[in-house]
Amino acid sequence: MAKIIQIFFACACVLAVSAIPSGKSRNAYSYPFNFVGRESWGARPPNGATPLSLPVPYVVVHHSYIPPDCDTEDSCKHNMRLMQDMHQIVNGWQDIGYNFAVGGEGSVYEGRGWEAVGAHAVSYNVKSIGICMIGDFVGKLPPQAQLESLKKLIASGVELGYISRDYKLIGHRQVAATECPGQALFNEISTWDHFTPAL
Numbered sequence: 782m783a784k785i786i787q788i789f790f791a792c793a794c795v796l797a798v799s800a801i802p803s804g805k806s807r808n809a810y811s812y813p814f815n816f817v818g819r820e821s822w823g824a825r826p827p828n829g830a831t832p833l834s835l836p837v838p839y840v841v842v843h844h845s846y847i848p849p850d851c852d853t854e855d856s857c858k859h860n861m862r863l864m865q866d867m868h869q870i871v872n873g874w875q876d877i878g879y880n881f882a883v884g885g886e887g888s889v890y891e892g893r894g895w896e897a898v899g900a901h902a903v904s905y906n907v908k909s910i911g912i913c914m915i916g917d918f919v920g921k922l923p924p925q926a927q928l929e930s931l932k933k934l935i936a937s938g939v940e941l942g943y944i945s946r947d948y949k950l951i952g953h954r955q956v957a958a959t960e961c962p963g964q965a966l967f968n969e970i971s972t973w974d975h976f977t978p979a980l
């Protein structure tokens with residue numbers, strides 16, 4: 782009997798681990814895109830962080846508008862530093878506001894990451910991952926590589942257990958008086974799975 786109970790608990794434990802990957806398997810995860818960590822783009826450390834309650838039920842898409850589009854890793858890293866300066870120094874926030882940003886060349890840039898509350902959509906910060914598409918997408922779509930990396934980043938977040946499987950995808954304009962993420966990009970994401978028109 783003791784043996785049976787032991788086996789039962791061993792199995793239950795394996796199931797629990799597979800439902801939400803442990804820290805170890807998250808660390809071993811390989812992203813299906815070029816991932817540029819904070820140290821690689823020259824981020825300053827955050828002035829504090831608030832832990833996100835995971836998994837989050839929302840993904841909020843933004844565009845940067847300013848700084849403008851970037852299509853090389855060097856120019857996108859530069860834009861990341863500009864955004865961190867604006868948010869952390871000028872606005873006095875703890876850090877760059879977004880959890881992640883995606884460059885025109887398809888790389889994903891780490892902002893606050895998966896586990897810290899962002900500053901990108903008031904009242905949704907504590908229940909979402911905020912992703913900034915670097916560029917101005919009012920009148921034109923991001924390059925295909927940038928759109929694909931946005932989709933893959935969201936899929937990775939679901940796979941890693943940071944984003945709920947039944948997450949709602951929204952544009953910033955749905956929760957604030959803003960044009961963000963730009964009309965063209967908003968039209969695009971409104972055709973994607975999980976897009977939620979009414980909140």
Ligand SMILES: [Zn+2]
Pocket residue numbers: 842843844901953959961962
């Ligand atoms: Zn926005």
